[in-house]
Amino acid sequence: xxxxxxxxxxxxxxxxxxxxxxxxxxxxxxxxxxxxxxxxxxxxxxxxxxxxxxxxxxxxxxxxxxxxxxxxxxxxxxxxxxxxxxxxxxxxxxxxxxxxxxxxxxxxxxxxxxxxxxxxxxxxxxxxxxxxxxxxxxxxxxxxxxxxxxxxxxxxxxxxxxxxxxxxxxxxxxxxxxxxxxxxxxxxxxxxxxxxxxxxxxxxxxxxxxxxxxxxxxxxxxxxxxxxxxxxxxxxxxxxxxxxxxxxxxxxxxxxxxxxxxxxxxxxxxxxxxxxxxxxxxxxxxxxxxxxxxxxxxxxxxxxxxxxxxxxxxxxxxxxxxxxxxxxxxxxxxxxxxxxxxxxxxxxxxxxxxx
Amino acid sequence: xxxxxxxxxxxxxxxxxxxxxxxxxxxxxxxxxxxxxxxxxxxxxxxxxxxxxxxxxxxxxxxxxxxxxxxxxxxxxxxxxxxxxxxxxxxxxxxxxxxxxxxxxxxxxxxxxxxxxxxxxxxxxxxxxxxxxxxxxxxxxxxxxxxxxxxxxxxxxxxxxxxxxxxxxxxxxxxxxxxxxxxxxxxxxxxxxxxxxxxxxxxxxxxxxxxxxxxxxxxxxxxxxxxxxxxxxxxxxxxxxxxxxxxxxxxxxxxxxxxxxxxxxxxxxxxxxxxxxxxxxxxxxxxxxxx
Ligand SMILES: Nc1ncnc2c1ncn2[C@@H]1O[C@H](COP(=O)(O)OP(=O)(O)OP(=O)(O)O)[C@@H](O)[C@H]1O
Ligand SMILES: [Mg+2]
Numbered sequence: 001x002x003x004x005x006x007x008x009x010x011x012x013x014x015x016x017x018x019x020x021x022x023x024x025x026x027x028x029x030x031x032x033x034x035x036x037x038x039x040x041x042x043x044x045x046x047x048x049x050x051x052x053x054x055x056x057x058x059x060x061x062x063x064x065x066x067x068x069x070x071x072x073x074x075x076x077x078x079x080x081x082x083x084x085x086x087x088x089x090x091x092x093x094x095x096x097x098x099x100x101x102x103x104x105x106x107x108x109x110x111x112x113x114x115x116x117x118x119x120x121x122x123x124x125x126x127x128x129x130x131x132x133x134x135x136x137x138x139x140x141x142x143x144x145x146x147x148x149x150x151x152x153x154x155x156x157x158x159x160x161x162x163x164x165x166x167x168x169x170x171x172x173x174x175x176x177x178x179x180x181x182x183x184x185x186x187x188x189x190x191x192x193x194x195x196x197x198x199x200x201x202x203x204x205x206x207x208x209x210x211x212x213x214x215x216x217x218x219x220x221x222x223x224x225x226x227x228x229x230x231x232x233x234x235x236x237x238x239x240x241x242x243x244x245x246x247x248x249x250x251x252x253x254x255x256x257x258x259x260x261x262x263x264x265x266x267x268x269x270x271x272x273x274x275x276x277x278x279x280x281x282x283x284x285x286x287x288x289x290x291x292x293x294x295x296x297x298x299x300x301x302x303x304x305x306x307x308x309x310x311x312x313x314x315x316x317x318x319x320x321x322x323x324x325x326x327x328x329x330x331x332x333x334x335x336x337x338x339x340x341x342x343x344x345x346x347x348x349x350x351x352x353x354x355x
Numbered sequence: 356x357x358x359x360x361x362x363x364x365x366x367x368x369x370x371x372x373x374x375x376x377x378x379x380x381x382x383x384x385x386x387x388x389x390x391x392x393x394x395x396x397x398x399x400x401x402x403x404x405x406x407x408x409x410x411x412x413x414x415x416x417x418x419x420x421x422x423x424x425x426x427x428x429x430x431x432x433x434x435x436x437x438x439x440x441x442x443x444x445x446x447x448x449x450x451x452x453x454x455x456x457x458x459x460x461x462x463x464x465x466x467x468x469x470x471x472x473x474x475x476x477x478x479x480x481x482x483x484x485x486x487x488x489x490x491x492x493x494x495x496x497x498x499x500x501x502x503x504x505x506x507x508x509x510x511x512x513x514x515x516x517x518x519x520x521x522x523x524x525x526x527x528x529x530x531x532x533x534x535x536x537x538x539x540x541x542x543x544x545x546x547x548x549x550x551x552x553x554x555x556x557x558x559x560x561x562x563x564x565x566x567x568x569x570x571x572x573x574x575x576x577x578x579x580x581x582x583x584x585x586x587x588x589x590x591x592x593x594x595x596x597x598x599x600x601x602x603x604x605x606x607x608x609x610x611x612x613x614x615x616x617x618x619x620x621x622x623x624x625x626x627x628x629x630x631x632x633x634x635x636x637x638x639x640x641x642x643x644x645x646x
């Protein structure tokens with residue numbers, strides 16, 4: 001069936017790449033970092049770009065996914081499906097952990113979205129910002145929460161699960177199961193979803209909300225329900241991104257999911273062009289590789305002295321800031337505006353057909 | 356004449372101290388072509404906003420197709436068969452003309468769970484309500500899933516939506532603008548695109564808020580023909596707000612005149628225009644209109 005062709009093709013290509021390059025540690029680490037940020041940017045773009053809402057708490061949903069998926073894998077670390085090769089069994093367990101993490105993040109998206117999407121603009125931004133911070137602070141104090149949850153009858157299991165979050169110290173020892181294939185498979189799924197959604201009635205309803213909420217309602221669009229849906233789907237993928245992240249970094253702690261992380265994602269989609277999936281991808285790739293590039297540049301400048309290179313993280317945000325200001329001054333709609341790379345191809349097709 | 360599809364019964368609305376609409380009553384049935392006139396600030400647009408659920412009436416009730424809709428959301432009232440255009444054109448500016456119309460068209464998705472039964476559940480007790488919401492959500496998210504997988508059924512529905520939208524664009528003489536952004540269309544065409552969009556929701560009644568504003572004499576003459584044609588072709592009841600007396604007198608079979616939110620006259624256009632109160636209201640405001 002034609003609709004499945006892209007999925008099959010992508011699976012094959014990714015599998016081949018995995019076999020060829022999957023063993024190079026630095027390559028896998030870098031591409032995984034890029035992939036996670038692409039998933040974060042493209043998913044946030046569904047809310048901020050397509051639907052025109054302003055959410056700035058994406059790191060919160062990422063954290064939920066990271067902790068739930070990471071802790072799940074930690075618990076199931078030694079389990080194996082004996083009838084499968086170990087590597088395949090690992091990937092299936094990873095998938096299970098990711099779906100749990102994504103699902104929980106989606107549920108949080110629903111809980112946050114339901115009341116707050118009645119709010120508009122700045123108010124919504126403040127609620128999502130607050131949500132992100134609350135999640136982080138709660139995780140930081142997970143020991144206390146675990147004790148209180150453990151005391152509630154029926155929630156003791158949740159309590160002991162939360163107990164593994166490790167407070168400010170974080171979770172370490174999560175099996176490093178993430179692979180190039182798994183990360184980019186999710187990138188592919190999300191990009192395909194974003195693209196197909198944009199070109200369907202459902203995606204057009206989201207865009208109608210962005211363009212004019214009053215008119216959208218008047219034309220029969222249930223704006224509240226659609227906003228919540230966009231929020232749930234977006235949070236689900238942020239949770240997946242977090243889950244993937246948890247499986248290739250040595251430790252996850254609250255410090256990885258601060259407001260700065262949320263802003264990083266916002267910068268990506270604004271720079272790429274709100275509403276453009278292509279823009280979100282390009283900006284996410286560029287802005288992830290930029291600090292890595294700076295790091296090796298500083299390493300050379302410092303003559304192999306690592307202390308200069310470590311300063312990259314300190315100068316990263318100011319550089320983002322300057323970049324964003326420059327883009328806004330020269331091209332306020334972002335690099336791609338609301339255009340997509342695949343539109344170029346589509347527009348050429350009818351022209352050829354006529355010829 | 357059939358039963359009214361839209362009925363306002365003594366509707367009043369207050370904004371703080373201002374009574375924007377007082378005891379407004381009106382019925383609209385299939386095939387009606389009625390006019391709503393009055394000087395600037397009389398409360399005409401406010402009446403539309405109450406009829407379409409943008410504001411809930413402070414007093415009185417609005418009944419659509421036999422159902423009381425006070426407090427219902429605009430999208431729900433639209434689904435009951437009431438569509439409108441806006442005085443200050445509210446198109447989806449950065450989308451194409453085709454997309455503007457497609458947004459209004461509801462794909463005919465066969466739902467897993469019978470919509471009527473789900474609604475009945477949602478009105479029931481706590482558990483039933485939760486079950487109803489869950490079934491509803493299952494069906495709703497299934498839609499996105501189908502959009503993602505591009506199932507054959509989904510593609511067929513989308514093709515129907517596109518075909519219907521193209522047909523409406525052609526009725527409104529906008530086929531050549533299909534792929535252009537709504538914001539790039541000339542004024543008169545934007546107004547027609549808004550009508551096409553409203554018709555996309557398959558309304559029983561169509562509310563047009565100053566459709567001729569900003570049009571030249573030629574365009575106005577064409578519009579008069581078009582409005583009548585729409586009424587006949589789509590079998591809708593039409594209510595027009597319009598300042599242009601020639602247009603109103605030319606097409607409306609019934610007029611309601613508002614001034615300061617009060618209905619000062621209503622009935623046969625020929626009689627209404629001779630009404631002393633109407634003449635006074637207009638003389639105080641804009642005598643040119645009555646000429
Ligand atoms: N949301 C609102 N809050 C407060 N006052 C309002 C609101 N909407 C309308 N009004 C007031 O109600 C009155 C009627 O306004 P409305 O827009 O209905 O007039 P109109 O008859 O459509 O006039 P026009 O011919 O200029 O379009 C005006 O005094 C207006 O300022
Ligand atoms: Mg008005």
